Amino acid sequence: MPRDTLADVSDETLLVLYANGDREASRVLTTRLAPRILGFAMRLLSDRAEAEDVTQETMLRLWRQAPNWRSGEAQVSTWAYRVATNLCTDLRRARGRRPGVALDDAPEVADGAQGAVAVMIQTDRMAALQDALAHLPDRQRQAVVLRHIEGLTNPEIGQIMDIGVEAVESLTARGKRALSAILAGRKAELGYDDEQEVET
Amino acid sequence: MMTEDTDLDALFATASANAALAPAKPSDALMARILADADALQPTSAQPAAGVAPPVGWFQTLAGWFGGGISLAGMSMAALTGLYLGVAQPLPVATLTELVTGYTALDSLELLPSTGTLWTQE
Numbered sequence: 001m002p003r004d005t006l007a008d009v010s011d012e013t014l015l016v017l018y019a020n021g022d023r024e025a026s027r028v029l030t031t032r033l034a035p036r037i038l039g040f041a042m043r044l045l046s047d048r049a050e051a052e053d054v055t056q057e058t059m060l061r062l063w064r065q066a067p068n069w070r071s072g073e074a075q076v077s078t079w080a081y082r083v084a085t086n087l088c089t090d091l092r093r094a095r096g097r098r099p100g101v102a103l104d105d106a107p108e109v110a111d112g113a114q115g116a117v118a119v120m121i122q123t124d125r126m127a128a129l130q131d132a133l134a135h136l137p138d139r140q141r142q143a144v145v146l147r148h149i150e151g152l153t154n155p156e157i158g159q160i161m162d163i164g165v166e167a168v169e170s171l172t173a174r175g176k177r178a179l180s181a182i183l184a185g186r187k188a189e190l191g192y193d194d195e196q197e198v199e200t
Numbered sequence: 201m202m203t204e205d206t207d208l209d210a211l212f213a214t215a216s217a218n219a220a221l222a223p224a225k226p227s228d229a230l231m232a233r234i235l236a237d238a239d240a241l242q243p244t245s246a247q248p249a250a251g252v253a254p255p256v257g258w259f260q261t262l263a264g265w266f267g268g269g270i271s272l273a274g275m276s277m278a279a280l281t282g283l284y285l286g287v288a289q290p291l292p293v294a295t296l297t298e299l300v301t302g303y304t305a306l307d308s309l310e311l312l313p314s315t316g317t318l319w320t321q322e
Contacts, residue, residue: 026238039224148212
């Protein structure tokens with residue numbers, strides 16, 4: 001089926017088409033999912049090479065699952081996030097925890113119409129956020145990233161992490177408190193003091 | 201504590217917007233690996249491999265000899281009906297045989313004379 005025709009097709013339908021032998025479906029699904037999984041894994045692992053491995057393995061498992069996919073049980077993206085989360089957890093356990101992140105591995109900042117200085121400030125802030133995230137316990141980091149950066153709902157996060165909604169809320173609340181504490185000493189460095197002075 | 205919730209929420213909002221506007225870009229090599237996996241694992245059509253005939257059971261073979269399962273079912277029904285007519289002797293059949301043969305009961309009907317009778321007659 002032509003790629004244009006598949007643009008508006010749901011992830012689940014694409015997976016069924018793939019299982020039925022449509023090669024183009026796998027290309028469209030990869031284009032949709034791989035960047036999201038890669039970005040998510042980079043947030044959790046702070047390492048692009050490892051995040052790429054996780055992305056490839058997640059997609060590999062999706063292809064394997066395609067013939068047995070149960071329609072309506074879960075969203076394809078939620079399923080992929082779940083697999084990626086578990087892979088990241090396994091990877092961190094296997095290789096030991098490595099808090100901190102090289103600036104090169106920090107997620108990119110959208111340029112848009114911002115000036116160069118603004119872009120640099122945003123880049124520093126994103127790097128600081130990533131650094132702080134890397135110091136959180138695994139479960140808190142997963143919940144915070146899924147909720148506040150990936151923009152998933154608490155029930156979706158509960159499915160991904162195999163916990164209840166209340167546990168998700170607890171993890172994200174504790175994660176946010178921990179992030180605030182970690183970032184407390186960097187307020188001036190990240191330019192928040194200057195902004196407040198300008199505002200007052 | 202440095203960051204009021206608004207500061208942290210602003211950081212999250214920026215990170216979330218960046219994730220949407222400038223999502224992580226998989227390298228060409230990664231995309232190639234993923235698609236190679238997809239091609240390798242893609243199920244083929246449900247048809248059996250060429251040159252391998254599907255297994256055929258004895259019943260299918262038998263039905264094939266008589267023109268298929270429906271024909272076999274019809275023959276079975278006809279055989280059972282004949283057996284029933286022979287054993288139960290329903291009234292219409294008994295009446296018909298009485299008219300033709302003159303016997304009122306079929307129990308003693310002798311369709312072929314016994315060989316003893318033939319010898320005696322000679």
